[in-house]
Amino acid sequence: MNASWSDLFAGAELYWIISIFASVLQAFLLIGAFIGSGADFDHGVDAQDGSTADSVKLFSFRVLVAFFVGFGWAGVMAQRQGMPPGATAGAAVISGVVFMLLMFVTMRLLMGMRDDGTLRYENAIGLRGQVYVTIPAARAGLGQIEVLLQGRLITASAVTDADHALAPQHGVEITALMPPNTFVVKPT
Helix, strand or coil, X not given: CXXXXXXXXXXXXXXXXXXXXXXXXXXXXXHHHHHCCCCCCCCCCHHHHCCCHHHCCCCCXXXXXXXXXXXHHHHHHHHHCCCCHHHHHHHHHHHHHHHHHHHHHHHHHHHHCCCCCCCCHHHHCCCEEXXXXXXXXXXXXXXXXXXXXXXXXXXXXXXXXXXXXXXXXXXXXXXXXXXXXXXXXXXX
């Protein structure tokens, strides 16, 4: 039982076991991603609903699995090249860190591209659109406008404080939002 650290890293079995186990685990993670398991279990809670790149953790499960894939296979290859145990361990650790950082950066970029697609009517304040259905004067009733909001052309209810009705095709600017999702507009 007097095994030193160099004896532990001298045996090819350790690297083979780590590389095969981590590769199989990585394959299961990849299959789960393609199937769409619907859970990002290794990222922060805000990754589920906030979709920010900051929610990716450096020591998440996927990133650690990537470390062990790089560590194991680099160790196997270094041993096959006849490198001494210390150099083999160093190469394995460096390769594992590189794999880990590559996975971290990739996941961060992917999480940064997520978008929940929720239409936020409050983002329309200050935008310009045009009347679609006549808007009665002095908030006497509802009309409709068309506006390009978050890359989508939407039709929404609108009222105006103007002293005259706004006819279709008339340009308007959104000044406020009334519940439920009704715009207050002024003529342009």
